[in-house]
Amino acid sequence: MPLFTSRKQQGNIKLSFQDDMLLVEKPDGKQQVFPLTFFPALMKATDEEKQNWEQTTTGIRWKDLNVDINI
Numbered sequence: 001m002p003l004f005t006s007r008k009q010q011g012n013i014k015l016s017f018q019d020d021m022l023l024v025e026k027p028d029g030k031q032q033v034f035p036l037t038f039f040p041a042l043m044k045a046t047d048e049e050k051q052n053w054e055q056t057t058t059g060i061r062w063k064d065l066n067v068d069i070n071i
Helices: 048-049
Strands: 004-007 016-017 021-023 031-033 060-062 067-070
Touching: none
Parallel strands: none
Antiparallel strands: 004 016, 016 021, 021 031, 060 067
16 A cells, blocks of 8 residues: 555656655656665655655656656
8 A cells, every 4th residue: 555646747657666766657657667776865754755756857856855766
């Protein structure tokens, strides 16, 4: 069961956090899964910090956490 799901207007990428995993769903329906152990700052982040992300030309960025994921 996801802790929360977040979808930004630009690009319609959908993020879900479930257990110790980050699930990314792209507009074409393809999904990628990332273990949060790869991103300790994201794993320790609050729900509010996890929701504060932006889509970049190469992926996803959490500016406050200094975390970038290429998708």
